[in-house]
Amino acid sequence: MKQASVTMEVGSDGVAVITFSNPPVNALALTVFDGFKEKFSEAMRRDDVKAIVVTGNGGRFSGGFDINVFEMVHKTGDISILPDASVDIFTNMIEDGKKPTVAAIEGLALGGGLELALVCHARIAAPRTQLGLPELTLGVLPGSGGTQRLPRLIGLPKALEIMLLSKPITSEEGKKLGLIDAVVPSDELLKVSRQWALDIAGRRKPWLRSLHRTDKLGSLPEVHDIINTARQQAKQTAKNMPQHQACLDVIEEGIIHGGYHGLLKESKVFKELVSTDTSKGLVHAFFAQRATTKVANVSDIGLKPRSIKKVAVIGGGLMGSGIATALILSDIYVILKEINSEYLLKGIKAIEDFAEFSDVDMVIEAVIENISLKQQIFADIEKACPPHSYERFHFDASFFPAHVMPLLEIIRTEKTSPQVILDLMTVGKTIKKVPVVVGNCTGIDQLICNFGLPLGPFQLQDLAGYGVAVATTKEFSMSFPERTFESPLVKLLIKNGRNGKSNGKGYYIYEKGSKPKPDPSVLPVVEESRRLTNIMPGGKPISVTDEEIVDMVLFPVVNEACRVLDDGVVVRASDLDIASVLGMSFPSYRKTSIEKFVCCGSGGIIFWADTIGANRVYRSLQKWSEVYGNFFRPSRFLEERATRGIPLSAPASTSSGARPRL
Numbered sequence: 001m002k003q004a005s006v007t008m009e010v011g012s013d014g015v016a017v018i019t020f021s022n023p024p025v026n027a028l029a030l031t032v033f034d035g036f037k038e039k040f041s042e043a044m045r046r047d048d049v050k051a052i053v054v055t056g057n058g059g060r061f062s063g064g065f066d067i068n069v070f071e072m073v074h075k076t077g078d079i080s081i082l083p084d085a086s087v088d089i090f091t092n093m094i095e096d097g098k099k100p101t102v103a104a105i106e107g108l109a110l111g112g113g114l115e116l117a118l119v120c121h122a123r124i125a126a127p128r129t130q131l132g133l134p135e136l137t138l139g140v141l142p143g144s145g146g147t148q149r150l151p152r153l154i155g156l157p158k159a160l161e162i163m164l165l166s167k168p169i170t171s172e173e174g175k176k177l178g179l180i181d182a183v184v185p186s187d188e189l190l191k192v193s194r195q196w197a198l199d200i201a202g203r204r205k206p207w208l209r210s211l212h213r214t215d216k217l218g219s220l221p222e223v224h225d226i227i228n229t230a231r232q233q234a235k236q237t238a239k240n241m242p243q244h245q246a247c248l249d250v251i252e253e254g255i256i257h258g259g260y261h262g263l264l265k266e267s268k269v270f271k272e273l274v275s276t277d278t279s280k281g282l283v284h285a286f287f288a289q290r291a292t293t294k295v296a297n298v299s300d301i302g303l304k305p306r307s308i309k310k311v312a313v314i315g316g317g318l319m320g321s322g323i324a325t326a327l328i329l330s331d332i333y334v335i336l337k338e339i340n341s342e343y344l345l346k347g348i349k350a351i352e353d354f355a356e357f358s359d360v361d362m363v364i365e366a367v368i369e370n371i372s373l374k375q376q377i378f379a380d381i382e383k384a385c386p387p388h389s390y391e392r393f394h395f396d397a398s399f400f401p402a403h404v405m406p407l408l409e410i411i412r413t414e415k416t417s418p419q420v421i422l423d424l425m426t427v428g429k430t431i432k433k434v435p436v437v438v439g440n441c442t443g444i445d446q447l448i449c450n451f452g453l454p455l456g457p458f459q460l461q462d463l464a465g466y467g468v469a470v471a472t473t474k475e476f477s478m479s480f481p482e483r484t485f486e487s488p489l490v491k492l493l494i495k496n497g498r499n500g501k502s503n504g505k506g507y508y509i510y511e512k513g514s515k516p517k518p519d520p521s522v523l524p525v526v527e528e529s530r531r532l533t534n535i536m537p538g539g540k541p542i543s544v545t546d547e548e549i550v551d552m553v554l555f556p557v558v559n560e561a562c563r564v565l566d567d568g569v570v571v572r573a574s575d576l577d578i579a580s581v582l583g584m585s586f587p588s589y590r591k592t593s594i595e596k597f598v599c600c601g602s603g604g605i606i607f608w609a610d611t612i613g614a615n616r617v618y619r620s621l622q623k624w625s626e627v628y629g630n631f632f633r634p635s636r637f638l639e640e641r642a643t644r645g646i647p648l649s650a651p652a653s654t655s656s657g658a659r660p661r662l
Helices: 028-043 069-075 083-093 112-119 146-156 156-164 172-175 186-203 220-237 241-257 259-274 277-291 317-330 342-347 354-361 372-383 419-428 443-451 457-464 466-479 490-494 520-533 545-567 575-584 606-612 616-627 636-644
Strands: 005-010 016-019 051-056 101-105 108-109 121-124 131-132 312-316 333-337 362-365 408-413 432-437
Touching: 016 028, 016 186, 028 083, 051 186, 069 259, 069 277, 083 112, 083 259, 101 112, 101 186, 108 112, 112 146, 112 419, 121 172, 146 156, 146 172, 146 241, 146 259, 156 220, 156 241, 156 545, 172 457, 220 241, 241 259, 241 277, 259 277, 277 575, 312 317, 317 333, 354 372, 362 372, 362 616, 408 419, 408 575, 419 432, 432 575, 443 457, 443 545, 457 466, 466 490, 490 520, 545 575, 545 606, 545 616, 545 636, 575 606, 606 616
Parallel strands: 016 051, 051 101, 101 121, 108 131, 312 333, 312 362, 408 432
Antiparallel strands: 005 016
């Protein structure tokens, strides 16, 4: 792997071109900041240097600050690892330097990369360059002056949109807003940037320092109105995330008391946010998602993905049509087969038989959860498909709705070849999903929403339809009878004429144009289920706290995740984390305290369990299993890790019973 470097070359025109390199995206590593300090100091000293151009190597400016440094801080607790670049290098050395600097931007300038460009005295960009400040997605805020300079260059409303929503813009839009001074072809980028820098030095173009500008900020009453509106919106859209309100505080500080005061507060708050549980969870989720692309004996053996141009989808229901939509939006030709004419009448292409499957590259099965039907379909597919698609005709799309949810779960059986897995991972990326490779195995409301999930279990069941619950319960009962709790509730609901959102009546009432409302008339059905189940101690309802309700819902999920780890169904614990974040919408962030709960950084189901402590999870499940039965019985893996003090995320080698399936 190439080391990060910063080089300087002085041309006969008197322009010093400082180029930094840290593949693949020129992340601003600690050594890059050291290089900036050295090269900019040299350029300012040298008499033969009139002006400076700073650019990134390899067609990219910079993807931002090196996030590995955040991980180092989280592991060591040493905040001093973070560089003091905002004032010492970016402001004092570059922006307030005695020679002008122009940023030559290409490909992307995100996070710290854009902040570096903001301190320069002009910004020249290649076409379609991405510009943005996405730091809030990692639980922090722009920490090198972005909160102060961006509003001064493009105005407060647009700057808030870019920062609070982590929404990038193109260089073309940046030119219209005043962020970019000129958009030029890539092959002219350095030439134009050099001349622009010389023109500033010769006073033929204005020498502008972003931090000193106020012309686009508006009056103080206007600023207060804009920020207060943004605060209210953030409370609704990011109510559990402290970085949004902190970002607004810092922006307001700089506008009221001056840009330099804003920089000092930004630096202080940035360091505070890096140490929060929210940042720990979000950074963990970031690395977990990146790790999903690395699969042993698949991504590391030199294979190249095959071209997937034509895909057949069997089943045109919610899942099948969603998968087809995701493929079509990614310019993949789709054949859809569906035997239910109702779906076809809704505009989905009718396929009468498997004849058109003769030249497809892949077949996706998305029919109802009926094993015998699936087996018959596979038999028919094998007869109709070309030889090159035999081996790769099925993967499990566990994202719902399929064209919206980002997770793609790829099930790897003993007979699945590495080439097939690589092809499926490539298709997943093509349709903008995060592919997670797993082995094969059978896989309140308000309180759960307060915890951070978008839906509680009852509304989710209403949305999915009760047929899914019946089918999965049957599968689990057959595969794991010793730990499956068979509640009669769903069957009673169906008998009562309820099928969730599909017929407007379930645990909730669904009316067009209105939010779902809890249905009081479902309570007698629940009471009947409780009577038939008869597991309450003494036959009476129990009294539990809000925190215990959340624990009783989520701790069994942790327990099942432990079994998945123990069986080697996933490659690594972080794969379960990212699957829970993208598939379950498990919160990747957590506030330190939410209402009555004392909670911790999430980062995914396993990361969260390790944060609150495996022993707490184990002791609670053990207590409940003694009262309510085997559904809560702790797994062997959880018991071993908890009693020995080993994190659940620790590699399998630290636990004696792992049996890898992959």
